[in-house]
Amino acid sequence: DGGITQSPKYLFRKEGQNVTLSCEQNLNHDAMYWYRQDPGQGLRLIYYSQIVNDFQKGDIAEGYSVSREKKESFPLTVTSAQKNPTAFYLCASSIQDSEETQYFGPGTRLLVL
Amino acid sequence: GEDVEQSLFLSVREGDSSVINCTYTDSSSTYLYWYKQEPGAGLQLLTYIFSNMDMKQDQRLTVLLNKKDKHLSLRIADTQTGDSAIYFCAERAGGSYIPTFGRGTSLIVHP
Numbered sequence: 001d002g003g004i005t006q007s008p009k010y011l012f013r014k015e016g017q018n019v020t021l022s023c024e025q026n027l028n029h030d031a032m033y034w035y036r037q038d039p040g041q042g043l044r045l046i047y048y049s050q051i052v053n054d055f056q057k058g059d060i061a062e063g064y065s066v067s068r069e070k071k072e073s074f075p076l077t078v079t080s081a082q083k084n085p086t087a088f089y090l091c092a093s094s095i096q097d098s099e100e101t102q103y104f105g106p107g108t109r110l111l112v113l
Numbered sequence: 114g115e116d117v118e119q120s121l122f123l124s125v126r127e128g129d130s131s132v133i134n135c136t137y138t139d140s141s142s143t144y145l146y147w148y149k150q151e152p153g154a155g156l157q158l159l160t161y162i163f164s165n166m167d168m169k170q171d172q173r174l175t176v177l178l179n180k181k182d183k184h185l186s187l188r189i190a191d192t193q194t195g196d197s198a199i200y201f202c203a204e205r206a207g208g209s210y211i212p213t214f215g216r217g218t219s220l221i222v223h224p
Contacts, residue, residue: 042216090155100210104155
């Protein structure tokens, strides 16, 4: 059963704390992406990776970090430098062919205590 | 830079057709996508159209593309309450792997 999984579904962060959101895919996709979704603002790209051990900043990378040690996994860390982290975080992957269709995970909602 | 615009809300009666509109600015757009997002969930790809096509139909969904006006629409025939969701338009320019998303249109279907 192929797909993209994200965990946890809900995550709570305390002031000054780093938290890590998990994203795993078994679709054998080369590229993976992290988006942030705020109400009424659509999706904004945080980071993306087109190949293992390589990743690029998106439009709003400040306060976030990622790693891509395995093809299947692309974890996102929300650092204490991100002052407004409350949002819905979506991970996506794609095969990088001409159609470049992105497939999305179910999302993680991050809340600040 | 690229920009994708959608109206924020659309309300329709159950059984009617819904038409969700989208405009984009990048004339080099190659693929245009429609995604559906139900509450608290991720985005689900509904359909996409290549820029050399004018229309694509898939069961109750019809996509129309006016490349001259950079206008994309999604028509849902016989709209049901289960179609209530946010619909995102996205475009991807040739040579780029990163799509640009609109802000989404909330479709509300009432009896």
